[in-house]
Amino acid sequence: MLKSALAENLWPRPPLWVGAFGAAALALLLAYPFIFTTPFAHHLMILILLYALMAQSWNVVAGFSGQISLGQAIFFGIGAYSSTVLFAKYGITPWAGLMVGMLLSALAAVAIGVPTLRLRGHYFAIATLLIGSGVQIVFQRWDWVGAASGLYVPIERASPWFYLQFHTSKVPYYYLALGAVAAGYFAVWKLRRSRLGFRLQAMRDDPDAAASLGIAIARHKVLAFMISAAMMSVAGTFYAQYVLVLDPERLFSAEISIIVLLMTVLGGSGTLWGPALGAAILVPLSEYSRIWFGGTGRTIDLILYGILILLVCMWRPSGILSLLEERIRRRAEIP
Amino acid sequence: MSPLLDVQGLTKRFGGLTANANIAFDVNEGEIVGIIGPNDAGRALLDGRDITGLRPDRIGRLGLARTFQKLKPFVDLTVTENVMVGALAHTPVLKTAREQALESLAFVDLLDKRNHFARELSTGQRKRLELARALAMSPRLILMDEVTGGVDQRSVAGLVALVRELKQRGVTIVMIEHNMQVIMRLADRILALHAGRRIAFGAPDEVRSDAAVVDAYLGTIDHAA
Numbered sequence: 386m387l388k389s390a391l392a393e394n395l396w397p398r399p400p401l402w403v404g405a406f407g408a409a410a411l412a413l414l415l416a417y418p419f420i421f422t423t424p425f426a427h428h429l430m431i432l433i434l435l436y437a438l439m440a441q442s443w444n445v446v447a448g449f450s451g452q453i454s455l456g457q458a459i460f461f462g463i464g465a466y467s468s469t470v471l472f473a474k475y476g477i478t479p480w481a482g483l484m485v486g487m488l489l490s491a492l493a494a495v496a497i498g499v500p501t502l503r504l505r506g507h508y509f510a511i512a513t514l515l516i517g518s519g520v521q522i523v524f525q526r527w528d529w530v531g532a533a534s535g536l537y538v539p540i541e542r543a544s545p546w547f548y549l550q551f552h553t554s555k556v557p558y559y560y561l562a563l564g565a566v567a568a569g570y571f572a573v574w575k576l577r578r579s580r581l582g583f584r585l586q587a588m589r590d591d592p593d594a595a596a597s598l599g600i601a602i603a604r605h606k607v608l609a610f611m612i613s614a615a616m617m618s619v620a621g622t623f624y625a626q627y628v629l630v631l632d633p634e635r636l637f638s639a640e641i642s643i644i645v646l647l648m649t650v651l652g653g654s655g656t657l658w659g660p661a662l663g664a665a666i667l668v669p670l671s672e673y674s675r676i677w678f679g680g681t682g683r684t685i686d687l688i689l690y691g692i693l694i695l696l697v698c699m700w701r702p703s704g705i706l707s708l709l710e711e712r713i714r715r716r717a718e719i720p
Numbered sequence: 721m722s723p724l725l726d727v728q729g730l731t732k733r734f735g736g737l738t739a740n741a742n743i744a745f746d747v748n749e750g751e752i753v754g755i756i757g758p759n760d761a762g763r764a765l766l767d768g769r770d771i772t773g774l775r776p777d778r779i780g781r782l783g784l785a786r787t788f789q790k791l792k793p794f795v796d797l798t799v800t801e802n803v804m805v806g807a808l809a810h811t812p813v814l815k816t817a818r819e820q821a822l823e824s825l826a827f828v829d830l831l832d833k834r835n836h837f838a839r840e841l842s843t844g845q846r847k848r849l850e851l852a853r854a855l856a857m858s859p860r861l862i863l864m865d866e867v868t869g870g871v872d873q874r875s876v877a878g879l880v881a882l883v884r885e886l887k888q889r890g891v892t893i894v895m896i897e898h899n900m901q902v903i904m905r906l907a908d909r910i911l912a913l914h915a916g917r918r919i920a921f922g923a924p925d926e927v928r929s930d931a932a933v934v935d936a937y938l939g940t941i942d943h944a945a
Contacts, residue, residue, distance in 0.1 A: 386826070386831050386832070387822060387823065387826040387831060390822045390825075390826075390831055390834060391819060391822055395814060395815065395818050397835075578814070579814075580808050580812050580814065580817075583797075583801065583804060583805050583808055583814075584805065584808065586794065586796065586797055586801075587794045587797065587802075587805040589796075590793075590794035590795050590796055590797065591792040591793070591794055591795075593776070593788070593792055594788065594792035594793070594794065594853075595777075595794075595805070596775070596776040596777045596780065597776055597777075597779075597780050597785070597786050597788075597854075598777075598780055598785075598805055598806050598808075598809050598853065598857060599777050599780035599781040599809035599810075599857070600777050600780075600805075600809075601775075601777045602777065655796065
């Protein structure tokens with residue numbers, strides 16, 4: 386039996402229908418802007434993609450590593466401000482700003498994580514939530530970055546791919562967001578199949594047992610937080626280039642930190658595709674409720690989120706995707 | 721030959737309570753040393769951290785593996801993945817880790833559950849999983865915290881056989897047990913603790929007939945009368 390066990394693949398091949406579904410989904414995503422041609426359809430999908438990336442960032446630190454961060458908006462804001470400040474003040478391309486933002490976010494994650502990740506249980510969540518509002522207050526009062534009125538990304542009509550601004554169509558933004566999501570999800574897919582990924586998941590399930598197996602807990606927690614922060618920062622930079630306006634009230638809001646949590650938990654925390662599924666459900670819900678209910682709809686979407694989360698907790702606490710994953714992941718027992 | 725593990729003058733206090741005072745014992749390569757003690761405080765002493773004051777992950781990397789009295793499986797990983805985490809302590813290569821994990825699982829007879837999630841296992845199976853996980857680290861010494869505790873009688877025999885087989889493979893073991901039958905059969909030497917003090921250390925027969933041990937465990941005839 387050992388021989389037959391050794392002959393198996395470490396990563397079982399998913400069934401054919403999963404492959405077929407994946408290929409169809411990819412084709413649909415690539416062709417989407419030409420099938421649905423309205424600016425609203427493009428806008429909706431760009432938001433879904435950005436949120437899918439943001440939710441995945443939360444999934445890395447919380448879903449895989451078990452540290453509930455409620456401060457993800459910090460890194461979203463840092464990403465947005467890094468590229469915009471560099472471009473508005475020094476004319477540096479947002480591509481460089483993207484990298485700087487990732488680096489600064491990772492450094493911020495170290496600064497926040499080293500003292501707070503020693504806390505067990507819910508204290509890390511509370512600490513990140515409070516640090517998040519602290520950072521927001523700093524940016525609302527910091528004159529050099531526009532204080533409460535924020536910053537505008539200066540309009541630049543020449544060489545749009547260099548300046549990451551597209552004024553005639555949203556389609557380039559769509560493909561940029563799709564590319565960012567593809568890169569981010571591929572990175573997490575690789576992470577999950579690496580030594581580090583195994584260790585993070587072990588740490589999530591039982592830190593004491595993980596430590597007894599030689600895993601340096603504090604270092605791994607901070608590492609997961611850094612990866613998560615860098616991912617969130619990318620979404621921030623792209624968002625800034627998309628809306629061209631930085632408003633610290635919105636960028637650093639706790640709502641962003643919480644929405645990415647809701648999306649991931651809804652879709653399936655600790656799974657690769659759960660965050661994307663959650664984003665694909667919640668973003669349209671929010672946008673359409675705003676259309677149907679007008680200005681008052683802003684709160685309606687939160688009520689709907691609440692109901693959805695309640696249903697998931699009652700009926701499928703591990704998220705919608707867990708129904709599928711479990712079936713794919715566990716193969717038939719070998720006699 | 722110097723012992724693999726040499727404990728000297730070990731004292732552990734929890735606040736004002738001295739759990740253990742000035743304990744000394746040694747473990748030779750390939751030996752099974754059992755630790756018995758009527759109180760929980762005495763047993764808590766043998767958390768690796770308390771032995772040397774090092775961080776647990778450092779102790780793990782030094783080649784000291786342990787199983788937990790209160791079982792700690794990685795519930796959302798499969799059985800194979802659980803054991804792979806142990807093997808990954810000394811190899812960065814997933815393929816190697818997986819091979820070693822499967823060998824460990826075959827040894828503890830849990831291979832048929834390899835693709836199950838750990839949360840689906842019974843208590844007896846979880847004990848085996850912990851053993852396999854510790855074993856996959858290729859440790860120099862394994863601390864077993866009540867390996868037969870909390871499982872049904874039928875599983876005890878299997879676990880005892882497993883420990884005996886481990887010893888035959890040359891694995892050094894320190895086991896903390898309250899099942900006297902188990903420890904008398906398995907251990908080469910037994911350390912008896914009472915009220916945080918060492919009252920006997922020697923071969924099972926010696927310890928069993930030691931006056932202080934009998935007194936601590938059974939009470940003297942005077943007390944009984």
